[in-house]
Amino acid sequence: NAGVTQTPKFRVLKTGQSMTLLCAQDMNHEYMYWYRQDPGMGLRLIHYSVGEGTTAKGEVPDGYNVSRLKKQNFLLGLESAAPSQTSVYFCASSYLDRQGDIQYFGAGTRLSVL
Amino acid sequence: KNQVEQSPQSLIILEGKNCTLQCNYTVSPFSNLRWYKQDTGRGPVSLTIMTFSENTKSNGRYTATLDADTKQSSLHITASQLSDSASYICVVRKGDDKIIFGKGTRLHILP
Numbered sequence: 309n310a311g312v313t314q315t316p317k318f319r320v321l322k323t324g325q326s327m328t329l330l331c332a333q334d335m336n337h338e339y340m341y342w343y344r345q346d347p348g349m350g351l352r353l354i355h356y357s358v359g360e361g362t363t364a365k366g367e368v369p370d371g372y373n374v375s376r377l378k379k380q381n382f383l384l385g386l387e388s389a390a391p392s393q394t395s396v397y398f399c400a401s402s403y404l405d406r407q408g409d410i411q412y413f414g415a416g417t418r419l420s421v422l
Numbered sequence: 423k424n425q426v427e428q429s430p431q432s433l434i435i436l437e438g439k440n441c442t443l444q445c446n447y448t449v450s451p452f453s454n455l456r457w458y459k460q461d462t463g464r465g466p467v468s469l470t471i472m473t474f475s476e477n478t479k480s481n482g483r484y485t486a487t488l489d490a491d492t493k494q495s496s497l498h499i500t501a502s503q504l505s506d507s508a509s510y511i512c513v514v515r516k517g518d519d520k521i522i523f524g525k526g527t528r529l530h531i532l533p
Contacts (some may be wrong), residue, residue, distance in 0.1 A: 312465070350511070350523035351466075371479070398465050409515075410456070413465030 312333055314399050314414035319331060321389045321421045329384040329417050331399030340382035341366075341411065344395040351398065357382055380399045389421045424449045426514050426524035434530045439502055442474070443527045445495040445512030454517040457486050457497050460509040467498070469510075498530075499509045 310332045321327055331340065338359050343351040355367030357376040371393060373385045382401075386393060395416050400411040426447045435441050448456070453474045460468035470479045470486040471494070478484050483506075485498045499506055512524040 348525065350525045352523075353521070400465070410468045410471060411466075411521075413467070415465050416463070 312399055312401055312412050312414040313399045314417050315399075315419060317415065318365075318418045319420070321386075321419065323390060323421060325389050326385070326387050327366075327389065327398075327419075328386075329419075330396055331382045331384070331401075331414060332380055333382075333399075333401040333412070334380065335401060335403070335412065336379070337401035337412070338379070339409065340376065341400045342372070342382065343398045343400065344368065345416075346395050354384065368401050388398060391421045394395075394421045395418065395419060424514075424516055424520070424522055426512055426522050428510075428512050428524040428527050430527060432528040432530070433454045434532060435460065435502055435532050437502055437504055441499050441502060443497045443499075443510050443512075443529070445497070445524055447493050447495070447512070447514045448525075449514040449522055449524075450453050451517045452490065452493075453517055455488055455495050455515075456513040457495075458513060459482070459483070459512040460511060462508070466511055502531050504533060506530050 315330045341356040342354040345351050346408050355374040357363045360379040363374045375383045396416045398416050399414040402409040402411045423516050456471045457469040459533045460466040472488045484501045488495045509526040511526045514522050
């Protein structure tokens, strides 16, 4: 049981390049999320999905796109990377239990945009 | 404004000592409050989750308290270990919608 797996772990891009971050979960969770974490700031929600084929904008969606074609995968795309997108990106998934939802996080992708 | 404020920003204690981390929130309507532990270079891992009716919840050496009236929570760590060195993040869920993260408290345990 791998939980939430993110690939790649590290990436360096030049301004204007594109890339896709992949998140895979094997817990059959309905909900999946993409966050970014920057120094001195709390995790900020980029986009999320409440089920296969659905996506929604979070707090900081500009410059990112997502897709949830399969329930277990949630992709985050950067069409034209900017230095402001240098950050650590975390994917999470969750289910709802009687106490509320617990999010399970991946190990993160460290992205540098030069 | 819906906010989650954590204090202190950072804390250094000696191994074996106890410590308490604070979380104040202004989120409304309140659904639940979670404490996460984030080791350096890793993703956050859930420690506890508390709903409106719960005052105290323990997970090993970690004990979380919640005062829904004053909108305050604390995370108490007993007999700290070197492996407790991490960031501790308070997270509050607003109703059925938004999840709001605090900026975290960075805890350093010295041998």
